Amino acid sequence: MRHTLRETWSGLRRNLAMNAAVVVTIFVSLTLFGMGLLINRQVDVTKDRWYDKIEVSVFLCVKDSSSGNCDPGQDATQPQKDAIQAALRKNPEVQQVHYESKQQAYDAFRETFKDSPLLDTLTVDQMQDSFRVKLVNPEQYKGVVAEAGVMPGVQAVVDQHLILDKIFSALNLLKWGTVALAGLLLLAAWVQIANTIRMAAFARRRELGIMRLVGASNWYIMMPFLLESLLTGVIGWALASGTLLGLHEFAIVRNAQVSLSSLRWIDRADVYGAIGWVAVAAIGLSIIPTLIATKRYLRV
Amino acid sequence: MITFEDVTKLYEGSTKPALRGVNVQIEKGEFVFLVGQSGSGKSTFLRLILREYRPTKGTVFVLGKDLNRLAGWKVPGLRRQIGTVFQDFRLLPGKTVYENVAFALQVLGRPTSEIKKVVPETLDTVGLASKGARLPEELSGGEQQRVAIARAYVNKPKILIADEPTGNLDPATSVGIMKLLDRINKTGTTVIMATHDSTIVDQMRRRVIELESGQVIRDQSKGVYGTA
Numbered sequence: 001m002r003h004t005l006r007e008t009w010s011g012l013r014r015n016l017a018m019n020a021a022v023v024v025t026i027f028v029s030l031t032l033f034g035m036g037l038l039i040n041r042q043v044d045v046t047k048d049r050w051y052d053k054i055e056v057s058v059f060l061c062v063k064d065s066s067s068g069n070c071d072p073g074q075d076a077t078q079p080q081k082d083a084i085q086a087a088l089r090k091n092p093e094v095q096q097v098h099y100e101s102k103q104q105a106y107d108a109f110r111e112t113f114k115d116s117p118l119l120d121t122l123t124v125d126q127m128q129d130s131f132r133v134k135l136v137n138p139e140q141y142k143g144v145v146a147e148a149g150v151m152p153g154v155q156a157v158v159d160q161h162l163i164l165d166k167i168f169s170a171l172n173l174l175k176w177g178t179v180a181l182a183g184l185l186l187l188a189a190w191v192q193i194a195n196t197i198r199m200a201a202f203a204r205r206r207e208l209g210i211m212r213l214v215g216a217s218n219w220y221i222m223m224p225f226l227l228e229s230l231l232t233g234v235i236g237w238a239l240a241s242g243t244l245l246g247l248h249e250f251a252i253v254r255n256a257q258v259s260l261s262s263l264r265w266i267d268r269a270d271v272y273g274a275i276g277w278v279a280v281a282a283i284g285l286s287i288i289p290t291l292i293a294t295k296r297y298l299r300v
Numbered sequence: 301m302i303t304f305e306d307v308t309k310l311y312e313g314s315t316k317p318a319l320r321g322v323n324v325q326i327e328k329g330e331f332v333f334l335v336g337q338s339g340s341g342k343s344t345f346l347r348l349i350l351r352e353y354r355p356t357k358g359t360v361f362v363l364g365k366d367l368n369r370l371a372g373w374k375v376p377g378l379r380r381q382i383g384t385v386f387q388d389f390r391l392l393p394g395k396t397v398y399e400n401v402a403f404a405l406q407v408l409g410r411p412t413s414e415i416k417k418v419v420p421e422t423l424d425t426v427g428l429a430s431k432g433a434r435l436p437e438e439l440s441g442g443e444q445q446r447v448a449i450a451r452a453y454v455n456k457p458k459i460l461i462a463d464e465p466t467g468n469l470d471p472a473t474s475v476g477i478m479k480l481l482d483r484i485n486k487t488g489t490t491v492i493m494a495t496h497d498s499t500i501v502d503q504m505r506r507r508v509i510e511l512e513s514g515q516v517i518r519d520q521s522k523g524v525y526g527t528a
Contacts (some may be wrong), residue, residue, distance in 0.1 A: 003406050207392060207403075213350075214455065215380035216407035218373065 023256035026236025029185030034244045035272040036178040049264045054160040059132040080153030080157040094294035102127040102181035233286030302326040318344040320514040334494040336511035340365040342494040366413035383452030383460040387467035389444045391436040398432035422454040428463035442473035
């Protein structure tokens, strides 16, 4: 054991510059990898929250409406409303339908825009009644929108998903960009570790040859190399973990959460989860290339 | 102790086998010279005993084990019972004489107390008791080879393999090395030595196995170097 530790230490010192470079590469690639995981988590959290709340609104024709499938100057008739409601209820993608009358819309408007001067000029009659539709799976909304959109008496179908989708596609791009970049850097780290260990093994090939000759076990020969790369991996992981925690603290806890408090943001536990996965990556990243690189010197 | 049964070894990419249909039996405590020109198969013979290679055909038994069937992870265990000495000594230049010999025990995980006892004893056996603190480069060729023999012998192997151990040494020094190997042989260790040195073989009068183009052409007890 003492020999193993001494060899590990001397290997680290001999290759200090190389090992420092390896630590930096591991650190950056693991940080990016962790960020990719956290962005992914944030997208999920946000989706859950938003998709849960939002509905598809089917606005009905009123006297003033001119667009859509309306007869000019007329409210949607009761048979039209019944037909629309029946169609929505029959749709398997729909979970719940409720009718919002003009009065309800008016009350909701007053509640939302309490301080607006517009309020005084607005009458119940000017409001539009609508069906509010909750979906079974909030991501499957296109069928409902298409079906309701062509029915007589429907002025417009407003779907909040359309706005959200733009945000999510931007977030997805960010997520995949980070993952791709992390992947490239992880690959670079892999090659760099394999190369560093191969050089270290080459520098010690005389000793390794004698060790094999006198019958040292493979584990004994390999251990210093494994410990060396594991140590660089752990240091890189620790730096990456600190960075991820710091980023979360400054970017989200002290910044985004304050200014956009209505959104749900990833919490500490999510960061710890990502750090756990990053640890798995760090261990694999340090051990597997080392095993491959030293195999040649251990062939019996 | 060592048995070659119809052993053929063909290296990859070569058309001419390095060993061809070799049948040899070596008993415990024997001293065997392996002679023959360069490329006659001496080194291949020794390497098959160490299981650095497996034979292409036939079977090699060492210490009761069929090396064809010996799992890779058991090879270190085999080598712990075989000491090896080379023409070029193969000492670690950064380590002292003592450390070079101790290294062989350290990598086997032996306790320090044992190492402290056994290494000086072995250095005494090879006649280097006073030179433990020296570096290999400060020693003569003969002394370096003694260090290498000490390293091979410190673990009390059952077999000692020597590949041209006197190849780099002058005749007077060689005699000293041969006396040492003879002494080790007398403790019961089987010694197999590949050599080109006809004087030594003729003086020692031990079993001689001569190889030519990978075949055994002579196996003679109390033999001499050349047939003529």
